[in-house]
Amino acid sequence: MAVIELETALEKKDFELLSNLGMTAANNGIWLWLVGGSVRDIILGSQINDFDLTSEAPAEDLGKLLIASHHGLIKSKSQFKTQKLVFDSTIIDLATTRKETYAKPGALPVISWGSLEEDLIRRDFSINSMAVSLHPDNFGILVDKNYGQQDINNRLIRILHPSSFLDDPTRLFRAVRYQIRLGFDIENQTLGLINQSSPFIASISAARLRREIELILHEENSVEILMEATRLEILSHVNPLFKTSLLKNPLIQSIQRGCKGNVLLGVLGSVLPEKEILNLKKRLGVTKKQAKILDDINYLKKIESIFTAPLDANHLYSMLLATDREAILVIASTTSNPMVARNLDRYLAGNLLRMPLSGAELIELGLKPGPEIGMMQRELRCAMIDRIILDKRDAVLFVLTKLEESLN
Structure with a gap:
């Protein structure tokens, strides 16, 4: 024993x-x-x-x-x-x-x-x-x-009885999660039953299905799991357009960005037309945050051609300010156009820049408390993205110049 x-x-x-x-x-x-x-x-x-x-x-x-x-x-x-x-x-x-x-x-x-x-x-x-x-x-x-x-x-994933996947079709997703996480193979008979049982994914409730997808999205090797689940035609029973031919390149590109969680969910949604994104939202019973990401991906796909030319920061902010950051990251990660990626990356990087002047400092320079502060902070951020402002001294001169212009 x-x-x-x-x-x-x-x-x-x-x-x-x-x-x-x-x-x-x-x-x-x-x-x-x-x-x-x-x-x-x-x-x-x-x-x-x-x-x-x-x-x-x-x-x-x-x-x-x-x-x-x-x-x-x-x-x-x-x-x-x-x-x-x-x-x-x-x-x-x-x-x-x-x-x-x-x-x-x-x-x-x-x-x-x-x-x-x-x-x-x-x-x-x-x-x-x-x-x-x-x-x-x-x-x-x-x-x-x-x-x-x-x-x-023997490094094998094996179910315990032939009806296992029928009893609980979420095990189809778990089989692939364990396969990739542990570096195991799926045992041949189990693999055959995956192929037979995949249609029963349709019987999984939205909440349980979203839970299984979210578990995959947060795995260390999440992209590899999604690619294998696509190859085994498991994901195609979540949405029929989730095929290797459509998902392979976006998923590979997302590896380079280290995409996880809701960003990867957005990568899946990015290959779908607008109607199918609506179906995906319903099938997974997505959260408000996830719905916002998927809706904003739709929006960005519709205006993507605008980003194919160089844009200054003001143009980027006017189009992207209300757009979810993770949706922007999805399109930046999966676009085939380098200029689109460059414009979106500039916007994302600008949002991470630390403001050189606080609200209190702007008031000391002569701005009135209220909306003027927010407007000036946006102008400062745009100037930083366009590299007009490089340090705090530049920022002070920029603000004083703007105040002087407003008086003339």
Whole structure:
């Protein structure tokens, strides 16, 4: 029977905490297990940000016992009766072992109490279906009936049963996330089931689908994940125009800019015509911020030809002042016209420039408090972008000249 040497794999404070939690549970007749991604990451030698624990006891009762015994606190609870506990700086996700059934593809699971074995078989992939005992009688013993450690050694992503993707189509996105994040391959049978199951993405609710897309957008290798999800025709079930032929070049260009998060969502939207952007907003149930980015990308695409000639800062500000910065970055990153990128980059850089004169200093120079201050600050920023102003002395002379002109 395999044993995981937790003492050598974990930081001292985390090892001592898990040992003590296991001892407290055992003293109350409860077997506590380290499960899921935590076990996977320990075997891989990866950094662990929080720990997933489970037992056959009700999580609410066990959570109260553990925080009372070890000076912790309950940070949050979920609809699946899991609890997030905090002990100093260590975060513990505590759950009760459970079974899951699905009324239809894409539906949230109906949960009921289950054994440890039933809890492990319900999980998404074999590499996430292992448990390590924290009970002092068999501390460190690995429970691995689904051959997760073998799949880690063979660097494979494998589902646990043929209906896995039908039960929960969000696993299609997770398969590619793990594939790229870990540098694994998707096992052949699992790969075939991805191709068969992708149409069931249509059954995922807008909120859950947006959540899966957002998780991808914030991964370290987010662009590579999107490209692989496009190649496997997973993204085409989010929008039929998300094809490799349309997305490849914009995604490659976005790597050079280090695009993440909502900017990458904008890159996806940038390949769509206006009607399809509206459909994407509805399908993902986007936030107000995301909707603003996608709408402004539409606006910029319509006026992009204006930026093909050199423009001074005043022209740039008049057209871009109300436009979301991340939308501008999307077009600057994906345009095929160097002059368009140059104009947009000048505007973006200007917004980051530190103003050489504060509002109070402008008042000291003779401006009246109120709208005049904002107008002068805009003129100063434009002059900085056009390199008319290089330092604070230039800025003072610029303001005094403008004041003198206003008196004549």
